Amino acid sequence: MPSRLTAPVTEAQVQAVISDTKMVAGPTRWVSKSNSAWAEADWPIRHELSGLTLRLVATVNVRMPQKHTASILWNDVRVAGVCVQTPHLNKHTDSERFHWEAHEHVWTDLCNGSWCRSVLPAPSSIKEAVEVLCSTFGVTFQAKWSDPLLEFQSGVVTL
Ligand SMILES: [Zn+2]
Secondary structure, X not given: OOXXXXXXXOHHHHHHHHHOOEEEOOOOOOEEOOOOOEEEEEEEOEOOOOOOOEEEEEEEEOOOOOOEEEEEEEOOEEEEEEEOOOOEEOOOOOOOEEOOOOEEEEOOOOOOOOEEEEOOOOOOOHHXXXXXXXXXXXXXXXXXXXXXXXXXXXXXXXX
16 A cells, blocks of 8 residues: 555646646635544635545644644645654755754655744644644645644544
């Protein structure tokens, strides 16, 4: 089974997605991922390109909410994202290490793993991570935001 991190899309295709006009609207629904403390929300991305489905996905650990990530998926393959509190090596352009720094990613056929670079300032919440993702990759966010931690505390999202 192909890894979710392996992008079958080309650099040109991903750049076309990034430069396209994109928008997210509607409600925000958090669902718990099975047997874990992670809650996830996703929104369809309206765009001008034909023949592909784009989604914005946000994931947060409700027990450790400083752990969160936001990504853009192309037909269920992650092609762009923001990582927070996840240390790892940049396998693509150089051997730069990201030690608990927020960073953005692009996955294309040019990347042996993923291209990434630092994001400043680091998002302090999942909402800010979604905002960073949207401003970095050109998505207008008009969805009605709901706080996953409040939903968890009030029992809307249960683990
Ligand atoms: Zn990362």
